Amino acid sequence: MDEIIKDFLIESTENLDRLDQELVKLESSPASKELLASVFRTIHTIKGSCGFLGFARLEKLAHAGESLLSRLRDGQLTLTAEVTSGLLAMVDAVRQMLASIKTSGEDGEENYASLIAHLADLQQRTECCDPASSAPVTDPCDKPAITDNDSQAPLPLASAKEQMADPTKIGGVLLERGHVRPEDLAMALQQQELGRKRIGEILIAQGAAAPEDVLAAQKTVESRNPDTAIETIRVGVNLLDRLMNLVGELVLARNQLLQFSSMKQNAGFQAVSQRMNLIATELQEEVMKTRMQPIGNVWDKFPRTVRDLALNCGKDVHLEMEGQDTELDRTIIEAIKDPLTHLVRNCIDHGIEQPGVRKQLGKNTAGILKMRAFHEGGQVNIEVSDDGAGLNAERIRQKAIERGLASAQHASRMSDRDIFNMIFLPGFSTAEKVTNVSGRGVGMDVVKTNVEKIGGTVDVQSTPGKGTTVKIKIPLTLAIIPALMITSGGERFAIPQVSLLELVRMDAGETGKGIEMVHGAPVYRLRGRLLPLLYLNRELQLSRFKDGMPAQDFAANIVVVQADGHEFGLAVDEITDTEEIVVKPLGQQLKGISAYSGATIMGDGRVALILDILGLAQRAQVISARESALNDKEKQKTAVKMDLNGDRQTLLVVQCGNRGRIAIPLSLVARLEEFPASAIEIAGAQEVMQYRGQIMPLVRLSRVVAGSDAATTVSDGDARLQVVVYSEAGRSVGLVVDRIIDIVDEKLSLQAPAERRGILGSSVVQKRVTDLLDVASVVRDVLPGFAESPGKA
Amino acid sequence: MASTQQFCTFFLDGHVFGTPVPKVQEVIQHQEMTRVPLAPDVVSGLINLRGQIVSAIDLRRRLGLGDRPAGQLPMNVVVRTGDGAVSLLVDEIGDVIEVDEETLESPPETLQGFAREVVRGVYKLSGRLLLALDIERVVDLGDLTKGKGSREF
Numbered sequence: 048m049d050e051i052i053k054d055f056l057i058e059s060t061e062n063l064d065r066l067d068q069e070l071v072k073l074e075s076s077p078a079s080k081e082l083l084a085s086v087f088r089t090i091h092t093i094k095g096s097c098g099f100l101g102f103a104r105l106e107k108l109a110h111a112g113e114s115l116l117s118r119l120r121d122g123q124l125t126l127t128a129e130v131t132s133g134l135l136a137m138v139d140a141v142r143q144m145l146a147s148i149k150t151s152g153e154d155g156e157e158n159y160a161s162l163i164a165h166l167a168d169l170q171q172r173t174e175c176c177d178p179a180s181s182a183p184v185t186d187p188c189d190k191p192a193i194t195d196n197d198s199q200a201p202l203p204l205a206s207a208k209e210q211m212a213d214p215t216k217i218g219g220v221l222l223e224r225g226h227v228r229p230e231d232l233a234m235a236l237q238q239q240e241l242g243r244k245r246i247g248e249i250l251i252a253q254g255a256a257a258p259e260d261v262l263a264a265q266k267t268v269e270s271r272n273p274d275t276a277i278e279t280i281r282v283g284v285n286l287l288d289r290l291m292n293l294v295g296e297l298v299l300a301r302n303q304l305l306q307f308s309s310m311k312q313n314a315g316f317q318a319v320s321q322r323m324n325l326i327a328t329e330l331q332e333e334v335m336k337t338r339m340q341p342i343g344n345v346w347d348k349f350p351r352t353v354r355d356l357a358l359n360c361g362k363d364v365h366l367e368m369e370g371q372d373t374e375l376d377r378t379i380i381e382a383i384k385d386p387l388t389h390l391v392r393n394c395i396d397h398g399i400e401q402p403g404v405r406k407q408l409g410k411n412t413a414g415i416l417k418m419r420a421f422h423e424g425g426q427v428n429i430e431v432s433d434d435g436a437g438l439n440a441e442r443i444r445q446k447a448i449e450r451g452l453a454s455a456q457h458a459s460r461m462s463d464r465d466i467f468n469m470i471f472l473p474g475f476s477t478a479e480k481v482t483n484v485s486g487r488g489v490g491m492d493v494v495k496t497n498v499e500k501i502g503g504t505v506d507v508q509s510t511p512g513k514g515t516t517v518k519i520k521i522p523l524t525l526a527i528i529p530a531l532m533i534t535s536g537g538e539r540f541a542i543p544q545v546s547l548l549e550l551v552r553m554d555a556g557e558t559g560k561g562i563e564m565v566h567g568a569p570v571y572r573l574r575g576r577l578l579p580l581l582y583l584n585r586e587l588q589l590s591r592f593k594d595g596m597p598a599q600d601f602a603a604n605i606v607v608v609q610a611d612g613h614e615f616g617l618a619v620d621e622i623t624d625t626e627e628i629v630v631k632p633l634g635q636q637l638k639g640i641s642a643y644s645g646a647t648i649m650g651d652g653r654v655a656l657i658l659d660i661l662g663l664a665q666r667a668q669v670i671s672a673r674e675s676a677l678n679d680k681e682k683q684k685t686a687v688k689m690d691l692n693g694d695r696q697t698l699l700v701v702q703c704g705n706r707g708r709i710a711i712p713l714s715l716v717a718r719l720e721e722f723p724a725s726a727i728e729i730a731g732a733q734e735v736m737q738y739r740g741q742i743m744p745l746v747r748l749s750r751v752v753a754g755s756d757a758a759t760t761v762s763d764g765d766a767r768l769q770v771v772v773y774s775e776a777g778r779s780v781g782l783v784v785d786r787i788i789d790i791v792d793e794k795l796s797l798q799a800p801a802e803r804r805g806i807l808g809s810s811v812v813q814k815r816v817t818d819l820l821d822v823a824s825v826v827r828d829v830l831p832g833f834a835e836s837p838g839k840a
Numbered sequence: 841m842a843s844t845q846q847f848c849t850f851f852l853d854g855h856v857f858g859t860p861v862p863k864v865q866e867v868i869q870h871q872e873m874t875r876v877p878l879a880p881d882v883v884s885g886l887i888n889l890r891g892q893i894v895s896a897i898d899l900r901r902r903l904g905l906g907d908r909p910a911g912q913l914p915m916n917v918v919v920r921t922g923d924g925a926v927s928l929l930v931d932e933i934g935d936v937i938e939v940d941e942e943t944l945e946s947p948p949e950t951l952q953g954f955a956r957e958v959v960r961g962v963y964k965l966s967g968r969l970l971l972a973l974d975i976e977r978v979v980d981l982g983d984l985t986k987g988k989g990s991r992e993f
């Protein structure tokens with residue numbers, strides 16, 4: 048594509064974005080001539096360039112918009128919501144045409160005849176407008192030229208007109224300040240056309256303006272014209288990304304150099320490497336800055352969104368923004384675009400009440416939607432708040448119980464804050480009706496997922512009747528982060544500093560002291576509090592690498608971390624150092640492992656994995672996984688226990704391994720099936736089976752709960768397999784058992800939970816000790832993606 | 841019309857495997873690797889390829905050929921894939937050879953299991969057979985990562 052067209056596209060896209068904002072602003076302050084002039088100028092520029100480049104259809108459309116605007120500017124028409132909508136529709140149409148130019152080089156087949164007719168129609172309503180309201184700028188002699196729709200309007204007058212309303216030209220400024228009369232200016236402009244002198248000089252010569260006023264006006268013009276104030280050049284984002292990568296490499300090389308220099312006793316070399324260190328750090332900061340963008344870049348589209356939505360919902364919403372110039376890395380800006388849109392939609396659709404309701408409540412009929420951004424503690428805080436109805440804790444509680452997300456008892460014990468945060472669960476919506484704006488219960492889940500993906504957190508606060516505030520905290524950048532280096536089981540890992548709270552070192556003699564066991568789960572007494580503990584080597588199964596060495600719970604250090612508001616301790620062998628690390632993504636092959644967020648290259652050139660504290664915690668169920676975000680493991684167990692204890696239950700008793708008797712609540716069993724072993728197929732390393740038109744993953748229960756490890760994955764083709772089918776959210780998993788023993792109706796009395804995973808506890812069934820299976824947890828342990836991502840096979 | 845193609849060949853458990861030369865980024869000596877706990881067995885670890893982090897997949901394990909004899913260091917064949925570079929660990933590297941497309945045949949029935957899925961075809965060379973690998977399929981661990989990644993051992 049031609050450079051010139053590329054430039055035109057970039058420029059026009061920016062102009063259109065600005066138009067969106069300005070039109071919305073203009074709607075709230077229709078009297079602002081400055082805004083109107085700026086809008087007019089933008090459309091005029093687009094029209095001019097596309098005429099020049101030969102995009103006739105585009106030009107025609109822009110022209111229709113321009114004509115309508117000229118009416119507004121002359122005060123012959125007042126700006127109504129209808130006119131604004133018409134103009135915004137034109138902006139959208141121009142945007143579509145630009146998109147078509149971008150892909151095909153043509154301005155498209157669509158000629159928007161109806162839109163142009165609509166714009167013309169709006170323009171014809173001049174008559175109904177009160178001439179008294181016309182702006183003082185209007186000069187009677189201009190009228191014929193302007194009402195003449197022909198773009199071939201007499202040039203001198205048109206340009207005089209433009210200069211007069213243009214606040215970035217001297218004439219406009221003088222006029223604005225009342226230093227010159229419109230008639231004098233019009234005359235001076237006509238003279239300028241003939242004599243090519245500067246307008247200021249003509250005015251002074253005519254005695255129409257004082258020299259000092261002209262000088263002052265000139266200064267104002269210079270400051271208003273941003274091009275003369277800051278020198279900028281356009282640089283492709285790709286280039287910046289590449290620069291960032293290179294600086295990342297440089298930082299790595301510097302780390303290596305520093306390590307090397309600390310081993311050498313050469314003062315000169317050390318001085319040079321220190322200097323190198325400083326420069327690299329500074330360079331890194333500066334390059335990071337090039338990728339920083341004010342959050343306003345994303346926010347700028349909200350005035351339009353808010354206007355359209357509010358109109359759509361029949362509400363009156365006033366948008367306030369604070370801290371638009373708060374800067375963020377552009378990758379993060381991209382990532383928060385969608386979450387913010389969802390939040391804004393929610394505020395308008397659910398938060399702010401109808402004007403009538405607000406009046407009854409004694410509130411201002413116009414609701415206030417406030418967006419705020421600020422830096423705090425190396426993080427960016429973004430708040431979206433409304434002064435609407437607030438969240439109804441009771442209704443959310445009810446909904447949660449209805450959906451089985453919490454037991455009634457549990458829900459009643461939860462704090463309002465915890466209840467509020469349930470709106471971020473997938474599929475959760477309390478909206479009575481699903482509108483085309485929101486209410487499907489998808490949005491808030493997306494908000495949380497997206498924000499957490501970039502290492503941020505979301506919190507919601509609400510006061511009934513007063514409004515709701517959603518707070519988002521996100522890191523400034525993702526590319527280079529400070530991290531703590533630790534070792535466990537002989538391997539090195541990085542823990543991002545953001546999740547770090549404190550470090551606890553245990554003296555040699557004290558190792559193991561202070562660590563106690565609660566139901567087999569280790570906890571540490573930290574200043575009187577019980578801190579759940581995770582042994583990193585156990586969690587990551589590091590002992591697997593060391594032949595014959597059993598997993599030893601030896602830990603010299605505890606790293607206290609927090610994830611999702613929960614604190615826990617990570618027991619590690621050694622804490623080495625803190626270091627700035629460059630985050631590199633893991634290959635597709637390793638993306639599925641939630642325990643890591645990436646990898647980095649250390650000073651010695653070796654690769655170290657970066658631990659994903661949140662993922663690790665969810666894996667280990669220190670804090671509950673997303674789908675059971677309400678109950679942690681203990682609570683979940685208790686809840687089930689309470690449901691089970693005392694009540695008679697129908698249980699399916701099966702045999703796994705040689706001796707293990709396992710009971711499964713029959714209510715969780717979809718079907719019992721028998722298949723020949725030859726029906727098993729392998730997808731990846733997972734055994735699967737075709738079942739009712741689906742691919743059903745298989746779980747060998749004996750391997751999961753009884754600990755026996757069959758030597759071969761696929762059994763003889765002749766053998767028959769007993770499969771218990773478990774379904775959830777439309778997807779099925781087959782639990783392969785050795786034998787189905789019986790179906791019994793028993794009163795359960797669960798004993799203390801067993802230490803094995805996937806077992807809720809033991810009970811006596813048919814006079815024999817039988818383990819009760821925790822079906823959901825077994826399925827998730829083996830298939831972490833199950834139920835989280837229905838649709839993805 | 842007889843068209844020919846250049847293949848980079850390597851050995852695994854006595855078999856000759858190969859992949860078209862344009863797919864191969866480079867061949868390097870055994871590298872120090874960082875193991876990835878919880879990863880599927882076929883992922884041997886991560887290597888630092890001049891500042892780029894590359895997953896190393898043990899082809900023997902991937903193809904179900906049984907582990908390499910102790911003490912034998914594998915070679916890295918770094919291949920280009922849709923998802924960036926991936927290193928394939930092989931026993932030994934062979935020559936780059938020119939093969940005639942006409943000698944290509946579909947994989948023999950005797951080829952079992954997963955190997956059957958990733959071998960695109962067999963080229964009949966004089967005296968031996970060259971098994972052409974479908975690289976994209978080899979490096980796509982698909983459900984392997986999801987299903988097996990977090991299984992308790």
